[in-house]
Amino acid sequence: MTGACDPHATMAPAVALDQVWSRYGRHVIHQGISLEVQRRSVCAIVGGSGSGKTTLLRQMVGLLPPWQGQVRLFGADLYRVPGDERRALKRRLGVLFQHGALFSALSVYDNIAFPLRELKWFDPDLIRALVLQKLAQVELEPHHAHLMPAELSGGMVKRVALARALALEPDLLVLDEPTSGLDPDRSRSFVHLIRCLQEALHFTVVMVTHDVESLSALATQVAVLADGHLVAVGSPEAVRRSDHPFIQAFFAGAPAPQP
Ligand SMILES: Nc1ncnc2c1ncn2[C@@H]1O[C@H](COP(=O)(O)OP(=O)(O)OP(=O)(O)O)[C@@H](O)[C@H]1O
Numbered sequence: 504m505t506g507a508c509d510p511h512a513t514m515a516p517a518v519a520l521d522q523v524w525s526r527y528g529r530h531v532i533h534q535g536i537s538l539e540v541q542r543r544s545v546c547a548i549v550g551g552s553g554s555g556k557t558t559l560l561r562q563m564v565g566l567l568p569p570w571q572g573q574v575r576l577f578g579a580d581l582y583r584v585p586g587d588e589r590r591a592l593k594r595r596l597g598v599l600f601q602h603g604a605l606f607s608a609l610s611v612y613d614n615i616a617f618p619l620r621e622l623k624w625f626d627p628d629l630i631r632a633l634v635l636q637k638l639a640q641v642e643l644e645p646h647h648a649h650l651m652p653a654e655l656s657g658g659m660v661k662r663v664a665l666a667r668a669l670a671l672e673p674d675l676l677v678l679d680e681p682t683s684g685l686d687p688d689r690s691r692s693f694v695h696l697i698r699c700l701q702e703a704l705h706f707t708v709v710m711v712t713h714d715v716e717s718l719s720a721l722a723t724q725v726a727v728l729a730d731g732h733l734v735a736v737g738s739p740e741a742v743r744r745s746d747h748p749f750i751q752a753f754f755a756g757a758p759a760p761q762p
Pocket residue numbers: 527532550551552553554555556557558559
């Protein structure tokens with residue numbers, strides 16, 4: 504039994520990929536990817552352009568069934584559990600895709616309230632309290648709630664998107680290139696925010712990044728994709744010691760990650 508209610512699943516990894524194969528048409532992207540991400544850890548997936556990082560994230564969040572293999576979240580087989588269990592599993596995820604992807608026609612308030620309203624569980628007073636709490640968590644002010652996405656700086660868009668991803672208090676936060684488009688200062692401050700929130704709220708993070716500085720600041724585990732395979736998985740310090748050419752190039756010149 505691998506259902507979301509399985510008592511044996513309580514200590515299962517947040518994410519477990521088992522022999523995942525992926526393809527688009529005849530183009531095979533992954534050839535037997537197996538990876539476990541333990542709860543409360545921060546896993547960074549890195550790899551060259553087109554190596555299949557985003558495809559792997561889409562599979563983890565229930566958007567794309569793998570061609571072969573299993574994707575388990577918290578012990579439950581995401582693509583084989585019944586629909587209501589799958590919906591319950593997906594409510595345990597917060598997702599922040601590249602570029603933030605806010606609804607441009609909705610205010611900051613309505614963007615953050617969106618996943619809360621969708622559930623139809625909360626009355627407007629509770630939604631208001633939760634939206635203000637999430638805004639505070641991402642270090643924005645209550646008056647920012649009335650702004651439209653077009654009125655926000657790039658850093659604020661990221662923060663609002665993060666607040667929306669945190670709205671349902673996820674157990675797993677999935678981030679695709681969280682710092683893309685930010686200048687180095689804003690990037691550092693956004694990474695610091697994610698780190699503080701993760702330490703306070705104890706969610707698991709899986710992120711794709713090209714940014715070695717973000718990786719060094721956040722990741723407890725690194726998984727490196729190349730040629731359809733995971734060529735290294737481990738702590739940042741251990742992966743960095745690999746002599747794989749992509750890994751050597753990725754870390755070249757970067758300061759040693761803090762254990
Ligand atoms: N919907 C799709 N249909 C066909 N091919 C696709 C589709 N999505 C992605 N691909 C191809 O699959 C490969 C892997 O794409 P993916 O976006 O997962 O890679 P990535 O490692 O995230 O790349 P990048 O770092 O450039 O964002 C690429 O060659 C891409 O062109």
